Amino acid sequence: xxxxxxxxxxxxxxxxxxIIKGFNLSVKQGEVHALMGPNGSGKSTLAKGLMGxxxxxxxxxxxxxxxxxxxxxxxxxxxKLGLFxxxxxxxxxxxxxxxxxxxxxxxxxxxxxxxxxxxxxxIPMREFRKELREKMxxxxxxxxxxxRYLNDGFSGGEMKxxxxxxxxxxxxxxxxxxxxxxxxxxxxxxIVGESVSGLVGPELGVLIITHYPRLLDxxxxxxxxxxxxxxxxxxxxxxxxxxxxxxxxxxxxxxxGIAETVQ
Amino acid sequence: xxxxxxxxxxxxxxxxxxxxxxxDDVKPTFKSRKGLDEEVINQMCDIKEEPDWMxxxxxxAYEIFKQKPMTKWGGxxxxxxxxxxxxxxxxxxxxxxxxxxxxxxxxxTFDRLGIPEAERKFxxxxxxQYDSEVVYHNIVEELDKIGVVFxxxxxxxxxxxxxxxxxxxxxxxxxxxxxxxLNSAVWSGGSFVYVPPGVKVEYxxxxxxxxxxxxxxxxxxxxxxxxxxxxxxxxxxCTAPTYSSESLHSAVVEIVCKKGSRVRYTTIQNWAGNxxxxxxxxxxxxxxxxxxxxxxxxxxKLTMKYPSVYMMEPGARGEILSIAFASKGQHQDAGAKVYHxxxxxxxxxxxxxxxxxxxxxxxxxxxxVAKGAKGCKSHVVCDALILDKxxxxxxxxxxxxxxxxxxxxxxxHVSKIGEEQLFYLMSRGLSEEEASTMIVNGFIEPLVKxxxxxxxxxxxxxxxxxxxxxxG
Ligand SMILES: Nc1ncnc2c1ncn2[C@@H]1O[C@H](COP(=O)(O)OP(=O)(O)O)[C@@H](O)[C@H]1O
Ligand SMILES: [Mg+2]
Numbered sequence: 001x002x003x004x005x006x007x008x009x010x011x012x013x014x015x016x017x018x019i020i021k022g023f024n025l026s027v028k029q030g031e032v033h034a035l036m037g038p039n040g041s042g043k044s045t046l047a048k049g050l051m052g053x054x055x056x057x058x059x060x061x062x063x064x065x066x067x068x069x070x071x072x073x074x075x076x077x078x079x080k081l082g083l084f085x086x087x088x089x090x091x092x093x094x095x096x097x098x099x100x101x102x103x104x105x106x107x108x109x110x111x112x113x114x115x116x117x118x119x120x121x122x123i124p125m126r127e128f129r130k131e132l133r134e135k136m137x138x139x140x141x142x143x144x145x146x147x148r149y150l151n152d153g154f155s156g157g158e159m160k161x162x163x164x165x166x167x168x169x170x171x172x173x174x175x176x177x178x179x180x181x182x183x184x185x186x187x188x189x190x191i192v193g194e195s196v197s198g199l200v201g202p203e204l205g206v207l208i209i210t211h212y213p214r215l216l217d218x219x220x221x222x223x224x225x226x227x228x229x230x231x232x233x234x235x236x237x238x239x240x241x242x243x244x245x246x247x248x249x250x251x252x253x254x255x256x257g258i259a260e261t262v263q
Numbered sequence: 264x265x266x267x268x269x270x271x272x273x274x275x276x277x278x279x280x281x282x283x284x285x286x287d288d289v290k291p292t293f294k295s296r297k298g299l300d301e302e303v304i305n306q307m308c309d310i311k312e313e314p315d316w317m318x319x320x321x322x323x324a325y326e327i328f329k330q331k332p333m334t335k336w337g338g339x340x341x342x343x344x345x346x347x348x349x350x351x352x353x354x355x356x357x358x359x360x361x362x363x364x365x366x367x368x369x370x371x372t373f374d375r376l377g378i379p380e381a382e383r384k385f386x387x388x389x390x391x392q393y394d395s396e397v398v399y400h401n402i403v404e405e406l407d408k409i410g411v412v413f414x415x416x417x418x419x420x421x422x423x424x425x426x427x428x429x430x431x432x433x434x435x436x437x438x439x440x441x442x443x444x445l446n447s448a449v450w451s452g453g454s455f456v457y458v459p460p461g462v463k464v465e466y467x468x469x470x471x472x473x474x475x476x477x478x479x480x481x482x483x484x485x486x487x488x489x490x491x492x493x494x495x496x497x498x499x500x501c502t503a504p505t506y507s508s509e510s511l512h513s514a515v516v517e518i519v520c521k522k523g524s525r526v527r528y529t530t531i532q533n534w535a536g537n538x539x540x541x542x543x544x545x546x547x548x549x550x551x552x553x554x555x556x557x558x559x560x561x562x563x564k565l566t567m568k569y570p571s572v573y574m575m576e577p578g579a580r581g582e583i584l585s586i587a588f589a590s591k592g593q594h595q596d597a598g599a600k601v602y603h604x605x606x607x608x609x610x611x612x613x614x615x616x617x618x619x620x621x622x623x624x625x626x627x628x629x630x631x632v633a634k635g636a637k638g639c640k641s642h643v644v645c646d647a648l649i650l651d652k653x654x655x656x657x658x659x660x661x662x663x664x665x666x667x668x669x670x671x672x673x674x675x676h677v678s679k680i681g682e683e684q685l686f687y688l689m690s691r692g693l694s695e696e697e698a699s700t701m702i703v704n705g706f707i708e709p710l711v712k713x714x715x716x717x718x719x720x721x722x723x724x725x726x727x728x729x730x731x732x733x734x735g
Pocket of ligand 1: 019038040046
């Protein structure tokens with residue numbers, strides 16, 4: 001049985017402003033979905049709301065992970081179930097090395113993960129190091145990366161690679177990638193794209209959030225959705241990205257009677 | 264002469280001097296009565312068989328102490344009752360306390376820190392005898408070969424009276440402040456270290472291994488002399504909560520850094536919540552000498568401690584790294600003082616404080632540049648992390664500059680644990696408590712990485728315990 005994330009008629013507001021207004025989607029392990037939408041359409045709000053950010057208020061709707069309603073769960077409980085979010089803007093944690101953090105995070109989230117950060121609660125150092133080194137090599141990052149403080153002074157590209165490194169290490173079931181391609185140069189998009197594509201398989205379902213289809217050249221989604229005004233207005237296959245690229249969002253806005261909001 | 268006990272000691276090859284105050288279970292124990300007067304001091308000098316000059320020194324300090332008004336700045340000392348304190352307790356007396364009397368939370372902490380049984384008892388003040396005496400003895404033997412002296416100050420007064428007399432109280436005179444006067448009157452224990460010219464001590468000297476439980480006492484007195492071009496790192500305290508039934512700890516630490524020497528003095532202390540920890544620490548650094556204080560303060564009811572460096576000659580450098588963690592009912596008034604008394608001297612102060620559960624931490628700093636001390640540089644960074652609305656952090660920096668040609672920088676930041684930081688870490692599977700602990704450990708990491716490895720590990724674990732609220 002494959003695991004799925006199912007979102008039903010979800011409404012999310014921030015500071016009392018409704019941002020997500022009736023969102024429906026189901027992502028299964030093994031599937032790749034792309035969610036496209038212009039700036040300010042609510043993509044990140046959706047992503048953080050799904051992960052359990054405390055300042056994003058869920059007004060109504062359901063979010064079901066593998067048959068379990070997760071809306072009352074803290075972010076860490078959702079992570080332990082196998083949900084992952086690659087942040088559009090990752091937060092710096094000064095003084096905490098990427099390696100130390102990842103060892104605790106990996107130990108906490110992997111299926112047989114235990115809690116705590118005492119030495120014997122953690123995955124063995126040797127095993128961890130070996131795996132980390134391999135995965136860093138795949139992402140084309142230097143060994144010294146592991147010793148740097150988490151996202152502290154990272155360039156845009158380094159941050160995104162660190163997010164994908166975490167994705168690779170934590171082995172979630174369903175991953176949401178929030179604009180992992182933005183702010184990257186062409187080479188970096190290729191590296192990140194190929195890495196994610198390497199991770200996609202029967203064990204992992206992905207929701208790729210983007211407003212440019214660049215990343216999608218490396219990871220072909222089976223499903224493409226367009227988000228406008230807080231809900232999906234169009235769903236289709238690969239051809240939808242082509243239409244978007246040629247015509248932009250305006251014809252879709254017009255079709256659905258949605259005015260362009262100025263951000 | 265051979266009682267069964269001394270024979271055993273001879274077999275171990277331990278110098279008989281180290282029996283002093285230790286294996287003497289047969290000797291009558293002594294505890295002065297509560298409160299302080301000349302008689303108590305005289306009694307103490309008699310028992311310790313001290314030279315007359317030290318007796319006079321103590322009595323004079325006591326006169327000064329009596330005249331000093333109660334310290335009004337820093338923290339609240341109004342509950343401190345000088346008449347309700349034992350000023351001299353002989354080491355063997357401490358062994359009367361039984362393990363059962365040690366509070367449960369302290370025992371639990373020992374468990375969590377993985378402190379060996381024998382050390383626990385020692386740290387809890389239960390056993391006067393500490394199994395590491397053999398370790399200590401080996402260290403002393405090694406040090407002896409390179410001419411380094413590492414003794415408790417009482418023994419040093421007997422074995423090196425001239426050195427003690429030359430330096431004792433020259434860095435911190437009795438009249439310096441109320442608590443320096445008190446310590447000068449009633450001091451016991453502490454360490455004496457002398458490093459000869461050009462000698463570099465490769466490993467940290469740890470007070471931890473010292474066999475004399477008086478070392479952990481209330482009024483210890485430490486004197487370190489680093490001769491020209493020498494190098495030494497001294498480490499005192501340990502991260503286990505130092506359990507003491509006495510409520511006042513008032514130490515004095517004096518350090519002489521001669522030309523071209525380098526001294527680092529590391530302290531990690533975690534006092535029980537009833538303790539007033541009022542310590543005076545000062546170093547004088549001469550030409551091109553470098554003095555570094557690394558000072559970690561946890562626990563206690565009130566800590567007032569501002570390690571200082573006087574840079575007396577050109578090229579001297581003073582560095583102070585201070586970490587304070589104030590939890591419920593605690594006030595950490597910590598900081599640093601640097602005095603640029605000569606040209607081309609440099610200093611760096613880094614202070615990191617954390618306040619939690621209504622705890623209060625204050626940074627109190629003093630940067631002084633004397634007239635004519637041209638080309639001095641001082642850089643001060645104070646970072647405060649406040650974990651909740653009930654907690655508090657203040658900074659009281661004073662900068663006194665009598666010379667124009669100087670460069671002084673002062674930066675202060677106060678931060679709270681950000682919601683975004685917590686969410687980020689929690690989205691990776693860490694609980695809220697694990698996430699905040701990680702953020703706090705990250706916050707003090709720049710200082711923790713300066714600690715010897717085992718202390719760094721314990722420090723991180725200790726922060727974890729503090730975050731659980733299971734200590735203190
Ligand atoms: N934390 C926040 N506080 C206030 N407004 C927010 C916050 N997050 C998002 N918004 C608002 O919600 C809308 C959607 O933003 P966002 O989800 O970031 O869009 P996208 O990721 O699609 O660019 C915008 O109008 C934005 O200003
Ligand atoms: Mg966004």
